[in-house]
Amino acid sequence: MASKASDFSLRLPGLILESRTVIDGIVEMSGRLAAVGANCPDCAMPSTSLHSRYDRTLSDLPVRGSTVRLRLSVRRFRCLHTPCLRRTFSEPLAPPVGRRYGRRVERCDALVRAVAVALGGRPGSRMMARLSAPWSRDTMLRVVRRSDPATVPPPPARVVGIDDFA
Ligand SMILES: [Zn+2]
Secondary structure: OOHHHHHHHOOOOOEEEEEEEEEEEEEEEEEEEEOOOOOOOOOEEOOOOEEEEEEEEEEEEEEEEEEEEEEEEEEEEEOOOOOOOOOOOOOOOOOOOOOOOEEOHHHHHHHHHHHHHHOOOHHHHHHHHHOOOOOOOHHHOOOOOOOOHHOOOOOOOOOOOHHHHO
């Protein structure tokens, strides 16, 4: 079932939500970045010359026990600055929508970080799966490391058996 974009309560600055579907309990939102164009990463010249589009899927925070995904239509622009060697480039993904190579909506990271610091990677991953956000242990630890290396949860305590004293 599809509904109007006005139904969304999961808005993000800089993102235009276009539709929402719910299939097998998974909420999939479709959207695009609101910016008119983007700057070439090599020469920094702005461009609105559309070359193509492709889809990227990002995980978002779960809602009412349902997994939420954002299908983002990403535009590729042509660089029309003659001396520049780059022909095309993708519009950059930046917070609060996401990160350049990230696979989650930025707001997920605060939750991932809090759960990973409180529970550790593997138990945190199990907890997130129960909350309909199946993020791996490695993902959770990576988010914590990226934010503050001092908050990386310690490895789980090793159970010392009687054989260890032998
Ligand atoms: Zn350029």
